[in-house]
Amino acid sequence: MSVSQLTSNTVSNVAIDYSEMEQVLGHSVFPELFEQGSTAMLKRRKNRHPDCIASNPMYVPDEETAKLALVWLMAPLQMLSLGLQGHTGTGKTELALYLADKLNLPIYIVKVHARMNPQDLEGSYVLDVENNQTVTRKEYGPAAKAYLNGGILLLDEFDKASGELTSAMHLLVEGKPWPLEMFKETIQKNAQCYCIGTANTYGSGHDERYITSNQMDNAFLSRFMWLETHYPNVIQESKILEKFAPRLPLHLRNDAIKLANAFRDAALGVNRDGNVADPIQCIFSTRVLVAWVYYIQAFGVFRTLKQSLDSVFLKSVYADDAEIAIEIVNKVFGDDINRPLKDILAKK
Structure with missing residues (x-):
């Protein structure tokens, strides 16, 4: 085996550290938000995770809202989860996808609906085949994957959640140790896990325009820092x-x-x-x-x-x-x- 082949094989066997961070110029990552010559620095993941999703190349962010969301993301601590509230089509989900893509963050999307139960967030046991034998293995749900791997957990349209589901998410959105009842285990939040929820309402309940939105209790709503998205000018x-x-x-x-x-x-x-x-x-x-x-x-x-x-x-x-x-x-x-x-x- 040649030296070059040995080097190549050695490199390919090295595990990629997806938690490794790098400092980059804000303008190089977000030219729409930072002017040429700006010295603003941002931290992002150095290596792109397989669960990253490409954002819409046609998306044009609202500068102020995107910058405030970045302030939340770049803060040493996320004291609260981030809530993006706005009318349909104002770019709530697009903003989350845009930020995740540019910062090399994997994104795990949970499409919230009224019939969703806590187990849908946690995961389930599934049947698989190993060595020609049927085995039962654990498969984490999107929320549990985000908690373990880091990245953005996007609770899309979370004002449609039932009271049972929001009660089960209190510890999750607060970043506390989260018990997975399905697997009888408690998992810790990855330091690079960021929880974002999108909603048409502020959890006030039935709305003539958004009739499937549910009322959410103040204990849950108070765990979010809220930004409002608007239609572009x-x-x-x-x-x-x-x-x-x-x-x-x-x-x-x-x-x-x-x-x-x-x-x-x-x-x-x-x-x-x-x-x-x-x-x-x-x-x-x-x-x-x-x-x-x-x-x-x-x-x-x-x-x-x-x-x-x-x-x-x-x-x-x-x-x-x-x-x-x-x-x-x-x-x-x-x-x-x-x-x-x-x-x-x-x-x-």
């Missing part, structure tokens, strides 16, 4: 649409943003604080906006703007809001909404 959404639909003319992308904000005004008020008489229940989120401009292009030049808008949004509007929804669309687009894309492209 006009400039931010313009940058997003330019990434997704650079071939669409600027005037069409701008009109699409105007329509999105007209719906948000009708649903949430001009200040997005809910101060609006008789609000509509449908929300024109950034997710919907991006999908619409994408399908305007995908539907082709011979189909109308209304056809793609019907498919991504209008068909899902409640019957009680349908009439006012059409009024909003007509107010922003007028006759253009019923014209094929080729006619819109011909306009100066």
